[in-house]
Amino acid sequence: MPRPENNPGAMAIDHDVELARAGANVTGWASGLLFQVRRHPLGAFGAVIVVVFVLAAAFAPWIAPLDPLATNPRASLAPPGSEYFLGADFMGRDMYSRIIYGARISLAVGLASTFLGCLFGIALGLMSGFLLGWVDLAIQRIIDIMQALPLLVMALVMAASLGPSLENTIIAISIPVIPHVARVIRSNTLALREMPFVEAARAQGMSEVRIAVRHVMPNTIAPVIVLATAQLGSAILTEASLSFLGLGVPEPHPSWGRMLSESAAEYVRTAPWLVIFPGLAISLAVFGTNLLGDALRDILDPRERS
Amino acid sequence: MPDATAIAEETAPVDAPAAGTPVLEVEGLKKHYPIRKGLLRRAAGYVYAVDGVDFSIGPGETLGLVGESGCGKTTVGRTVMRLIEPTAGSIRLKGKDITRLPKDEMRPYRREMQIIFQDPYSSLNPRMTVGDIVGEPLLVHGIGSRKEREERVAALFDRVGLRSAQMRNYPHEFSGGQRQRIGIARALALDPSLIIGDEPVSALDVSIQAQVINLLMDLQEEKKLSYLFIAHDLAVVEHISHRIAVMYLGRLVEFADTRTIFTSPQHPYTEALLSAVPIPDPRRKRNKRILQGDVPSPVRPPPGCHFHTRCPYAEERCRTEAPIPKRLSPGHVVACHLR
Numbered sequence: 001m002p003r004p005e006n007n008p009g010a011m012a013i014d015h016d017v018e019l020a021r022a023g024a025n026v027t028g029w030a031s032g033l034l035f036q037v038r039r040h041p042l043g044a045f046g047a048v049i050v051v052v053f054v055l056a057a058a059f060a061p062w063i064a065p066l067d068p069l070a071t072n073p074r075a076s077l078a079p080p081g082s083e084y085f086l087g088a089d090f091m092g093r094d095m096y097s098r099i100i101y102g103a104r105i106s107l108a109v110g111l112a113s114t115f116l117g118c119l120f121g122i123a124l125g126l127m128s129g130f131l132l133g134w135v136d137l138a139i140q141r142i143i144d145i146m147q148a149l150p151l152l153v154m155a156l157v158m159a160a161s162l163g164p165s166l167e168n169t170i171i172a173i174s175i176p177v178i179p180h181v182a183r184v185i186r187s188n189t190l191a192l193r194e195m196p197f198v199e200a201a202r203a204q205g206m207s208e209v210r211i212a213v214r215h216v217m218p219n220t221i222a223p224v225i226v227l228a229t230a231q232l233g234s235a236i237l238t239e240a241s242l243s244f245l246g247l248g249v250p251e252p253h254p255s256w257g258r259m260l261s262e263s264a265a266e267y268v269r270t271a272p273w274l275v276i277f278p279g280l281a282i283s284l285a286v287f288g289t290n291l292l293g294d295a296l297r298d299i300l301d302p303r304e305r306s
Numbered sequence: 307m308p309d310a311t312a313i314a315e316e317t318a319p320v321d322a323p324a325a326g327t328p329v330l331e332v333e334g335l336k337k338h339y340p341i342r343k344g345l346l347r348r349a350a351g352y353v354y355a356v357d358g359v360d361f362s363i364g365p366g367e368t369l370g371l372v373g374e375s376g377c378g379k380t381t382v383g384r385t386v387m388r389l390i391e392p393t394a395g396s397i398r399l400k401g402k403d404i405t406r407l408p409k410d411e412m413r414p415y416r417r418e419m420q421i422i423f424q425d426p427y428s429s430l431n432p433r434m435t436v437g438d439i440v441g442e443p444l445l446v447h448g449i450g451s452r453k454e455r456e457e458r459v460a461a462l463f464d465r466v467g468l469r470s471a472q473m474r475n476y477p478h479e480f481s482g483g484q485r486q487r488i489g490i491a492r493a494l495a496l497d498p499s500l501i502i503g504d505e506p507v508s509a510l511d512v513s514i515q516a517q518v519i520n521l522l523m524d525l526q527e528e529k530k531l532s533y534l535f536i537a538h539d540l541a542v543v544e545h546i547s548h549r550i551a552v553m554y555l556g557r558l559v560e561f562a563d564t565r566t567i568f569t570s571p572q573h574p575y576t577e578a579l580l581s582a583v584p585i586p587d588p589r590r591k592r593n594k595r596i597l598q599g600d601v602p603s604p605v606r607p608p609p610g611c612h613f614h615t616r617c618p619y620a621e622e623r624c625r626t627e628a629p630i631p632k633r634l635s636p637g638h639v640v641a642c643h644l645r
Contacts, residue, residue, distance in 0.1 A: 195428050195429075196423040196424075196425055196428045196429035197428065197429050197430055197431040197439075199384075199389055199421075199423070200421065200423065200429055200489075200492065201442070201446075202389055203387050203389060203416060203420060203421050204416060204420075204442065204443040204446045204447075204496070205412065205413040205416035205417075205446055205447065206442075206446045210446075215431055218431075218433040218434075219431070219432065219433055221433075
């Protein structure tokens with residue numbers, strides 16, 4: 001066992017470095033962000049991916065070099081190169097531009113359906129866990145029904161009866177999110193409603209609705225954020241699969257899923273870039289949201305803040 | 307079943323610091339939890355958590371409520387706070403019967419009584435700043451402007467020995483003792499007359515226990531607070547209480563001022579509890595009267611005197627007949643056939 005004085009390099013503690021690692025010199029918004037980035041490098045990586053996709057979606061008309069809908073018969077199945085950065089599909093549409101515009105669809109569907117699903121899931125879960133009794137029983141049965149409906153069948157019915165559209169795709173994808181969120185919120189609510197701090201609020205004469213919103217809901221947010229980011233990834237994936245099956249976002253919107261389905265069967269050998277790049281876009285988007293979600297959970301839970 | 311009114315008559319404050327109407331009067335308080343079974347959820351039996359308890363607390367007085375875990379003392383505290391609905395009996399706060407008040411009518415009376423919890427960790431919402439936690443009762447009752455509330459919270463922080471600069475911190479940034487001070491500040495926010503302490507120091511280190519108890523006693527002197535101090539540790543209760551009620555399996559077995567309880571306990575159960583208090587002197591020995599067995603189930607309390615199954619002096623009539631509380635001297639009531 002080397003004594004500290006014999007081995008100064010290994011034992012010496014640089015207090016400035018240790019303090020910085022513990023977040024002592026976080027003074028404002030920027031240094032706080034930098035501190036979190038250092039602590040969660042993977043999360044920062046995920047955040048960068050998500051930010052890139054969000055920027056691509058927001059500024060698509062300025063970033064995309066060509067019109068994603070413009071066909072060019074002479075460029076049919078053009079390989080990646082100087083003219084078509086990621087190649088062109090069989091109609092001669094620029095893949096790079098289509099993937100950039102596709103980010104709009106994926107993110108819009110992913111965010112909107114996750115938001116809708118969480119909104120209803122939180123409301124149902126809170127009511128169920130807090131009011132108990134027949135309300136709980138009724139909500140639980142509704143949730144069972146929701147879970148029993150297969151997503152694809154529902155999307156098919158919605159597409160058949162209402163016509164495939166962006167809105168219907170969002171609603172169809174949001175419905176299976178509801179039971180997940182509601183179950184997590186309910187079980188958390190059941191535990192939280194017995195906590196002494198809830199009793200303290202009751203002892204003060206606080207109304208039950210206010211207790212649910214002020215004391216119970218904020219304490220269920222951490223699992224919901226983790227769930228929501230996981231759902232965001234899977235919603236993007238679901239949109240891709242629905243579009244792959246022709247049940248999702250209709251033409252002419254460029255959707256990553258449909259781009260895959262249009263080319264997977266016929267061109268995977270002859271023009272693999274038509275399959276690789278949309279697939280890569282989907283994987284990256286899902287990967288990024290999952291990394292970001294894990295980091296957000298660690299950061300947003302104040303009990304783990306030090 | 308002990309005569310419900312007997313103890314109430316006998317427990318008019320003997321040496322309560324101030325006279326006048328008691329802050330809290332509890333009579334014949336019962337809480338029976340139904341055990342539901344079967345398809346129709348019919349009550350198959352009851353847990354007799356609290357089975358007829360009477361006491362009163364005068365202004366500026368501390369009543370210590372002691373007993374083993376599971377004897378129903380916490381249920382008494384929660385029922386008095388109307389966090390649990392009583393099965394029977396009456397609760398009067400400053401002379402006003404609050405037993406059956408509906409929720410919204412109960413609200414103004416909540417300003418008069420507050421509760422401090424045992425666990426300093428789970429009693430503070432981890433997602434609120436401690437300033438918001440302490441200021442919340444003011445918000446609920448719509449007291450003061452935002453600025454006034456903030457000033458009041460700062461004053462409360464100061465009073466319980468915390469720096470008002472810490473108001474913006476979260477509960478996890480405080481130690482157990484500091485958290486309990488935050489809980490005390492929250493209970494004080496509405497300026498109540500009665501504070502129920504549900505084992506408020508049991509989860510703290512001994513040195514911190516003393517600090518918190520001293521803080522509670524200082525506050526009592528300053529604000530003429532009354533305390534219902536629930537604990538299982540007689541040594542802690544001795545220091546803070548004016549009078550002590552000993553509870554066993556849902557009933558009070560002995561009720562007297564603190565000195566009487568400690569110098570001449572009359573109930574065998576009180577004797578046993580006292581002999582379990584450690585003496586901080588290794589050379590002194592004490593005849594330990596260690597109770598055999600466990601507390602019987604409150605689902606099927608023993609007939610007669612609840613304590614007869616563990617009582618070293620139990621006689622035939624203890625097994626069949628419930629003892630009626632007897633007044634031995636002014637303010638000293640015992641429920642035992644042998645006294």
